[in-house]
Each structure stands twice: as C-alpha cells, then as structure tokens.
Amino acid sequence: MNIDVHGQNRRRPTIESVPRDGNQPRHALPEPLHPPEAERRLRRQRLACAFRLFGRYGYEVGLAGHFTARDPILTDHFWVNPLGMAYGTIRASDLLLVNPAGDVVQGEGMVNLSGVPYHDAIQQARPEAVGIAHAHSFHAKVWSSLARVLDPITADAAFFHDDQVVFNPRRAAGKTYEQDRASVVAQAVAALGKRFIMFENAAAGQLMAEAVGGVVVPPTPGKTADARAKAEIGAWLSFLPLWDKMVREEPDLLD
Amino acid sequence: MNIDVHGQNRRRPTIESVPRDGNQPRHALPEPLHPPEAERRLRRQRLACAFRLFGRYGYEVGLAGHFTARDPILTDHFWVNPLGMAYGTIRASDLLLVNPAGDVVQGEGMVNLSGVPYHDAIQQARPEAVGIAHAHSFHAKVWSSLARVLDPITADAAFFHDDQVVFNPRRAAGKTYEQDRASVVAQAVAALGKRFIMFENAAAGQLMAEAVGGVVVPPTPGKTADARAKAEIGAWLSFLPLWDKMVREEPDLLD
Amino acid sequence: MNIDVHGQNRRRPTIESVPRDGNQPRHALPEPLHPPEAERRLRRQRLACAFRLFGRYGYEVGLAGHFTARDPILTDHFWVNPLGMAYGTIRASDLLLVNPAGDVVQGEGMVNLSGVPYHDAIQQARPEAVGIAHAHSFHAKVWSSLARVLDPITADAAFFHDDQVVFNPRRAAGKTYEQDRASVVAQAVAALGKRFIMFENAAAGQLMAEAVGGVVVPPTPGKTADARAKAEIGAWLSFLPLWDKMVREEPDLLD
Amino acid sequence: MNIDVHGQNRRRPTIESVPRDGNQPRHALPEPLHPPEAERRLRRQRLACAFRLFGRYGYEVGLAGHFTARDPILTDHFWVNPLGMAYGTIRASDLLLVNPAGDVVQGEGMVNLSGVPYHDAIQQARPEAVGIAHAHSFHAKVWSSLARVLDPITADAAFFHDDQVVFNPRRAAGKTYEQDRASVVAQAVAALGKRFIMFENAAAGQLMAEAVGGVVVPPTPGKTADARAKAEIGAWLSFLPLWDKMVREEPDLLD
Numbered sequence A, B, C, D: 001m002n003i004d005v006h007g008q009n010r011r012r013p014t015i016e017s018v019p020r021d022g023n024q025p026r027h028a029l030p031e032p033l034h035p036p037e038a039e040r041r042l043r044r045q046r047l048a049c050a051f052r053l054f055g056r057y058g059y060e061v062g063l064a065g066h067f068t069a070r071d072p073i074l075t076d077h078f079w080v081n082p083l084g085m086a087y088g089t090i091r092a093s094d095l096l097l098v099n100p101a102g103d104v105v106q107g108e109g110m111v112n113l114s115g116v117p118y119h120d121a122i123q124q125a126r127p128e129a130v131g132i133a134h135a136h137s138f139h140a141k142v143w144s145s146l147a148r149v150l151d152p153i154t155a156d157a158a159f160f161h162d163d164q165v166v167f168n169p170r171r172a173a174g175k176t177y178e179q180d181r182a183s184v185v186a187q188a189v190a191a192l193g194k195r196f197i198m199f200e201n202a203a204a205g206q207l208m209a210e211a212v213g214g215v216v217v218p219p220t221p222g223k224t225a226d227a228r229a230k231a232e233i234g235a236w237l238s239f240l241p242l243w244d245k246m247v248r249e250e251p252d253l254l255d
Helices: A036-056 A113-125 A138-144 A189-212 A225-249 B036-056 B113-125 B138-144 B189-212 B225-249 C036-056 C113-125 C138-144 C189-212 C225-249 D036-056 D113-125 D138-144 D189-212 D225-249
Strands: A066-070 A078-080 A096-098 A104-106 A131-135 A182-186 B066-070 B078-080 B096-098 B104-106 B131-135 B182-186 C066-070 C078-080 C096-098 C104-106 C131-135 C182-186 D066-070 D078-080 D096-098 D104-106 D131-135 D182-186
Touching: A036 A066, A036 A078, A036 A131, A036 A189, A036 A225, A066 A113, A066 A189, A078 A113, A113 A131, A113 A182, A131 A189, A138 A189, A138 B189, A182 A189, A182 A225, A189 A225, A189 B189, A189 D138, A189 D189, B036 B066, B036 B078, B036 B131, B036 B189, B036 B225, B066 B113, B066 B189, B078 B113, B113 B131, B113 B182, B131 B189, B138 B189, B138 C189, B182 B189, B182 B225, B189 B225, B189 C189, C036 C066, C036 C078, C036 C131, C036 C189, C036 C225, C066 C113, C066 C189, C078 C113, C113 C131, C113 C182, C131 C189, C138 C189, C138 D189, C182 C189, C182 C225, C189 C225, C189 D189, D036 D066, D036 D078, D036 D131, D036 D189, D036 D225, D066 D113, D066 D189, D078 D113, D113 D131, D113 D182, D131 D189, D138 D189, D182 D189, D182 D225, D189 D225
Parallel strands: none
Antiparallel strands: A066 A078, A066 A131, A078 A096, A096 A104, A131 A182, B066 B078, B066 B131, B078 B096, B096 B104, B131 B182, C066 C078, C066 C131, C078 C096, C096 C104, C131 C182, D066 D078, D066 D131, D078 D096, D096 D104, D131 D182
16 A cells, blocks of 8 residues: 655645555554654644634534544654634644643643543554544534434445444443533544544434434445445545645645 | 633633632622723623624624623623624624613613613622623524423533523513523623523524434433532633634724 | 615614604605615615625525515616526626516616516505515525414514415416415515515524424414514614625625 | 527626527537537536535535536546545646546546446436536435435425436445435536536425425426426526626636
C-alpha cells in the first residue's frame, strides 16, 4: 500500500493512493506515513480541520466536546482542544499535548478534565486507535435518548453495523444525563473526522425514517476484518475532499 | 471564586477563572464583578451579543421577543431592545434603559410595552436575576403547544430539570395564543444567552425523539442548590466561546 | 392614524407610527400613503424586497411562485415577477405591470400566465387587497397535502385563525396536483411579505407538533373586525425590520 | 421549437423560448441544439453547475455520488466527476470523459468505477437520456429505506408520478446497503439537475407529511407522452434561474 497525501497542495488523490481491493490489514493505517515530526504536524492539522468542520456543522455545544489525536512520538499522549475556544477558530498550534494524567505538557490553555479518563482508557485499550471524538452533536444525542444502536438502513449507518455499543458508565452508577453523546474512534484523524460526520448523519436519517415507520432493515451479516479495514479506508478517503475545501477556505487552520 | 473575564481581548478563560467544585452559593454570580460603570457597559455588550446570536439562529419573529438585563446601578431598571430593530443590527448603544413603569429613561426608541410587566415582575420576585429572555423561537414555541415541561433526556434538557414551569397567565383569563413562547431567566447576561439557546435545542431534541417514540427518560433526582449553581456557572462559561466568535466577527456590537 | 415610513433612511419606526389600540378600520391601510407615483415606487420596492427574502428563505421552486402588488394608479393592474428570474436577483425595475388580460404593459419579460386568472379574480373580489402571494414553499406545501386549515397553536398560526380556506379549484374538475401551495392575501405589500413568512412558519410548527402528538389547541373565538385590522397592522409592522435588513444588505433591490 | 439559451449572458429566457403547449415530442430535447463542440462545452458547463448546486445543497457524501452527461460527439461516452474532488470546486474542465469500459479518455483523475456499469447500462438502454445522476442525498436515502415510490402529493412528487421504480440489484443478490440512493435520468443536463433537486425535495416532503399522518393522495392517472415531455421541459426551464445564479456567483465553474 502506498498512501501518501500532501495536504494543501493536492488537488485530488493520485490513482496510486486508492486501495482497489480493500484487503488491507487492520493495523495498516496508523503506521506513521511520514517522519515522526511531519506525522505529528499532519495529525494536528487534521485535528484542527476536523474542529473547523464540526464548528460549521453545528456540533459545538457550549464547552462540551473533545476530539483527540494520539501523538506519534509520545504514543501515550494525545492532542486535544483547549476548553473554551470556539471550534471554528482552532489552529493546529492551539491544540494541547496532554499526558495520561491529564497534564498539559505542550501548549497553553485548559483541558476539559472530565474527558481525559475516557480518552486515555480508549487510547490504551485500542493501540491502533489514533483519533477519538466525543461530542454532543444534535442528532447523535437525540438518537442516544432511545438507547439503541443504529440499524444498517443507509450506507452511512451500515458503516457502523456490527461496530457500536450503547455506552453508559455513569447511569450504571446511579448518575444521569450520560446517554446523550456519541463517541467515535478511528485509526486516523482524517477517518475520525469523517466517521463522526457519518454517525451524525446516520442518526438523523434513522430518526427521520422511524418517525414515518415502515423502515426496511436489510438482513446484514457481521463485518469481516476486510470489511472493517475497507470501511476505515473509505472514511479516510472520504475526508479528503472536506480537507481540501477547508484548507482552501480557511488556511490558517494549518498554522 | 475569582471570575474575571476581559471580554474582547481574551482568547480563552484563564485556568483560575474556572470553578472546579461547583459549590458556589446561588447569589454569587450577580454580584458586580467590575466597577459599576464597567459592569453596566459589559452587561449592555453581552445583551447586544445575545441579540446578534439570536438573530443568526433565527429566533427573531417579526417584532416579537425581548431580552433584558438588569442595570447594576439603578437595580430596578433594565436594558431592553428597541422595538422594530432587527436583532442582527443591535449595538450596545442601541439598547434602552427602562424604569419599572416602562418609561425609556436613556436611549431613543420604542419599547414593546406588552413585555414590561412580565420583566418587571420577574426582576422584583427574583432579585438575583440579571437577565430575562422571552421569545418565540421556533422549537420552543412548537414544544409549548404540547403544554409540558422538558424531560431530562439530553444534557441540554437536564439543565432545566426541576427548574421549569408551564406559564400561561392569559389563557386562565380566557384569552388565547399565550402558550407559544419561552421565557428564560439567569443570573448573568452571558448565562442567559446560553440558557436560551440550550432551551431551544432541548425542545428541538425532545420533539424529534418523541416523533420516533421509545424515549428513555433516566430517573433523575431534583436539583440541589449546588447543582443549580453549577448549572448557572456552566451556562455562563459556555457562552464565552460564542462571545469571542461574535466580537471577532461583528465588533460593532460593542459600540 | 399617521403611518409613514421612509424606507431606506429609517432606523426604526417613530413612536407616532405605532397604532396603540388596534381599532383601525379595515380599509385604512391600502389608502395610498404617498403621492401616487411615490406609492407605486414603494410598492415595487417592497415587492422586490419580498422576493429577495423569499429567495433567501428557500421559497423559490423552479419557475413556480408569483407575488403581485396592485398598482395604485391603474388599480386593476398589478406588478408581478418575470418568469425565470431568480427571486434573489429581482430589483424593483425588473417587475412587470400586467393588465387584467395578462398583457405586459410595462417592463420586459414573460409572465407565468397560469397565475393571472387567480390574481385577477382575487384583486377584483377584494378591492382592499394590495398584495397577493402564491408559492410552493416547503412547509406550506407539505401541510397542504393534509388538506386542513391550521389550528391556532402558535402566535403565527393564530394570525390566520378564522381567516383560511382550503382551496382546490382544479381537483373539483378532476385534475390533480393542485393542493400543494399557499396563497396569501394582504392589504399592503409589506404585510403580505410577513404574512407569507408567518404562514410558512406556522405550517412548519404544526407539522412538527403533530408528528409528536398531544397538541393542545386552545379554544379560540372567531376574529372581530378589530382583531383582523390589528393582525394586518401587526404583519405590516413586523415586516419593517426585515425591510431594513434587506435594504442595508442588498440596496440594489430598490433600483 | 426554438430553444436557445446563451448561458452566462442571458438575464432571462426570451418569450420565444417558452413552449406554450407542451406537446413537444419526447425526443426533441436531446437533439443537439448547438454545433457539436459548442454542445459539448455547454453540457460540461451544465454538469459543473449541477455539481456546484448539489454541493451547496449538501448532497455530497464523502466520495459518493456521480452525475454524468452523455457526450454529443462520442455518444457512447460520458462526462463524469473525478473521484475525490469536492463538488463545490468542480469546473467544466475538471470533468473526465469516460468510455463504456470505464477508461478515462480525456482529463486527469480517477473515476468511481463502481458507478460505470450503471451509467453505461442506462445510457445504452435509453438513447434519449443525456444526463444521469446517482447520489446519496439525505432525504432521498432516508426515503429509500422505506422501499416505496413517492406518491403525487406535491407538485414536485407529481413530477415523478408513473415514472419511478424501486431499484435494488444487489439486494437480490444477497448483498446489502444498496437501497439508499436515488438515481435520476433526464434528457438534458439542465433537466437532470432540476429533477434531482425535485426528487430530493419531494422525498423530504412526503417524509414530513407521513410523520404526521392523514396525507391525502389525489387520484392521479398515468402520464401521457405529452405530460412526460412537458415535465421534462418544465424541469429544463426551471433549472435556468439556478444556472443564472450560479454562473453569476461562481463564474469559474464555466472554465
């Protein structure tokens, strides 16, 4: 596999960069594609781009929401958004590097400490995970109030088929208000950005379809490892037109 | 507690400004944080900012809607929008200072007199209240047609749990059309702006979820005084990224 | 009554211009408020402004939709949009003056002839009517598929209480597709613009509320002549902030 | 019939260009209206314009979606969008000319090969078809999850009455996820663009109406050949204001 994308100068992926058969092993994507410093820079830029997109799409709710990218050098550290900065203004250089204890070791600002344990636990449990997004976007939180996983009724939803859980740690402990969010995990920051958007759209679609009734859920087998890898790569590729658009329209996100 | 925010020059709250334990007494926030003249100026600017946001979000319906800020010097007076001026064009200097009788004592323009008694009554009954918003935003008015309070099915809605009433004074008097609005009260203009947005979003969420059916309402205890104070502070903090964004994009609101 | 509004130079209505008791006779508004040539110019500008607004709000569907303003000099003629010109680009000087037979007697362009008989019939049957809007805006047409009048569940909808009919002339003749539109009539072009927006919003509100169920329809008496006049004036006044906004942002509409 | 439209210089269609009786034979539109090279250029520009519109309307979902225009010179070839280029940035010169085997014979970039057989099959089966659109726009895909054709409850939906099939080739073969898209065919690229928008809007309308219930489906006879031709011409004409708007706002699409 030869995946190489040169960000802001690229007009479209070259033919070589497209996996034609989809049988990439699952651990392929997170292998650093660039020298460590360049990979770090790209991950921060991709994360800043995801924030800008999420801001445009209205996924920002007050101070809530944190998206992280695993650092490629200090691999138990992650980059995260500073609390209180509007998504639509975040530049790569505004992101904070945080250690597993939640301390900011690079950058200036506060971190939403409530999010650190979740991110840290997922980063440790899934070493292939590079990006984690956790937010209160509208349709995802409305869907969450039904406490169900999405059915594979659209291509967006099928993407998450056999790959979702209803997660509610605090409710088990007698606390409340915890079911209204989506957390999405991916093996690349670009894939993460797209997966989050797909989840939000899939939730919107199923909510609308079920308000009518009569939804046909096609019988759908579980996902093979190949299908999972293909979905991951598809998300990664699908992020690229959004990246191009944002870098063109808001180049300061790269700073 | 040391909350100090310097408006337009701030890029993000400093670490010191964040209450970490949430156990602030309820009367803490409205204590003037600045010298009276500076506090007055800030309240007017915050109110102008809220109007700009509400205009962007489509909460303006013709001439309807009035949001007020208690004056920190003449504490039974309040600042309000002039009738007939589009929300999106309001600057701090366009706001009118109104006495309890509804007379304009500073500024030039008309006041929607129908709103004065409500604001005055709330300002008197709740001396800690600084901001009051009353509007006909879309989802809040649609929700109001069901004559129910919101259930705590999302974090937005949980914010209002144990803190809502269905208010319909004129219907009791045999008049009509009075249930279709939301009134929101807060201890700071910034908190007010955010609370109103949260109410609108929470109403939208519950409408969408209930159109599907099967909503899980988590068992939720009443709010303690601490929880109320924490919610107030959370709303106040959550307004700040919106303030930053608006001041950057439309600095004339501060004039 | 002394209603005088000077369009583009006005920042807000003066206090004198607000009717405080609402007991204006029904025929008051359409009396020309200006010398005939000035009134003609204002009506064309108001109509152009309404088109710009409707374009922004997405009420334009292909070539469909025509809004007319009765001419104050040739009172059986009306001004209408040229077929095929995008709403968002219409200037006052693009409008066409049409006689009762549908001939264009001033201006250059085509008229959607299918609309002429409806407008002409309404203009003749209701001599006080100045503006008529007929369009396929989204929520109005979806609502129309239910073949019901709106219930007074919000202030927007209450505005149309006791003042609506389900109109379907062609279906009676065995034709189809005719129920999916809204026609709105008003005594001033400004009032027309606002009434159309209110109808669209009211339809959106009732559709959303009824998808949930449990809507409370307040018992509502029929409208008195005073209430009708007050509603008309309210619509007219409520249009003014929109006019101000559009004239400021797109001054070429006045040309 | 004398249909001649001069693209970017036109302010509105001339009176001569409007078919008044609608009884154009079905094969009329795709006859080249211009010399072959000019027709080729116009089709590419129209296709680029459709992509820009679809991008604005949010019909772009990752890398999915391909719209094609039959080439007027090599009539078994078609023009298509390059994979991975955001719709909103496509210029006429970015489109790729593809032969029936899926090879790019003019232009530089990748083609979504999964789409080629569908387009090729339709282009061969319907020699009068010039434009084919296939996308995952939101309301069309949500509607598709119900596996039904649209009912003629609005003018948009009536447009497709007696002219739709539920298409699901892969599900028959035991595969899944294939019902969530709309494919639309038309005899001109302009008509295609408008038909796709109408389908999306009609799906949105029926979803909303059925969530309420009580929809009145008017008894509607099948379409005559005349009615089909009239609908095609109507779609073509209705695209023109959108074309004008886009060419004015984003003239680089013509390059």
